Amino acid sequence: MAESIQSRVERVEGRIKEAALSSGRNPKSVKLVAASKTVPVDDIRAGITAGVTIVGENYVQEAKEKIEAIGRDNVSWHFIGHLQSNKAKYAVRLFDLIHSVDSIKLAREIDRRARSIDRLQPILIQVNISGEETKSGIDGEQALELVREISALKNIAVRGLMTMPPYFNAPDKVRPYFRALRSLQELVRKEAIPNVEMTELSMGMTGDFEAAIQEGATLVRIGTAIFGERK
Numbered sequence: 001m002a003e004s005i006q007s008r009v010e011r012v013e014g015r016i017k018e019a020a021l022s023s024g025r026n027p028k029s030v031k032l033v034a035a036s037k038t039v040p041v042d043d044i045r046a047g048i049t050a051g052v053t054i055v056g057e058n059y060v061q062e063a064k065e066k067i068e069a070i071g072r073d074n075v076s077w078h079f080i081g082h083l084q085s086n087k088a089k090y091a092v093r094l095f096d097l098i099h100s101v102d103s104i105k106l107a108r109e110i111d112r113r114a115r116s117i118d119r120l121q122p123i124l125i126q127v128n129i130s131g132e133e134t135k136s137g138i139d140g141e142q143a144l145e146l147v148r149e150i151s152a153l154k155n156i157a158v159r160g161l162m163t164m165p166p167y168f169n170a171p172d173k174v175r176p177y178f179r180a181l182r183s184l185q186e187l188v189r190k191e192a193i194p195n196v197e198m199t200e201l202s203m204g205m206t207g208d209f210e211a212a213i214q215e216g217a218t219l220v221r222i223g224t225a226i227f228g229e230r231k
Ligand SMILES: *Cc1c(COP(=O)(O)O)cnc(C)c1O
Pocket: 035, 037, 058, 080, 081, 164, 205, 206, 207, 221, 222, 223, 224, 225
């Protein structure tokens, strides 16, 4: 029989705690985002029952249907996929945190849509820390400038950085990219830009979250280890 979602969540929580303690961090400083693209509503509910408090979705329409079914009483919804500007108006109604802002154009649209519903939208800046051409995210060298531009937008609150490093089988190969995102966070933080907080670092997935935590992750986005292989 397949392992239950309950026990998978418990095991992941245990590994998060171990990784935090192994690097002298408070386990409470790391939050689990259960990445649930393509996962049915009942499995997400099972995750929430098991203690998941943040769910991360990649597609606006899919998320909308799931949020309508599950609600938001015991759970916070994050957007972790690539966001198109024309979906910003839905995103500001649906998500407590948008992890994937990587252009001023998208930020302006989020700001405009958030203003129209009198909301302050928390976001992270997605950084293409490896410089791979196929990846979403702003280049590391341009990230500070983007944060400065976005800081002028009144209905957006920048809370930190997010990255999707290249895929390797060995987590230790990914570590330098996590470290680079952490350095960038420090660099931006030192600028002390008004309206900008650099508290969150969203990095680490099923294959590498322990390394990410050891390098400073505050939000780990984990799908497969909780819900099993995606179909
Ligand atoms: C799917 C997804 C994850 C989770 O990936 P797993 O390897 O299944 O843990 C994390 N972040 C993003 C942006 C994703 O799309």
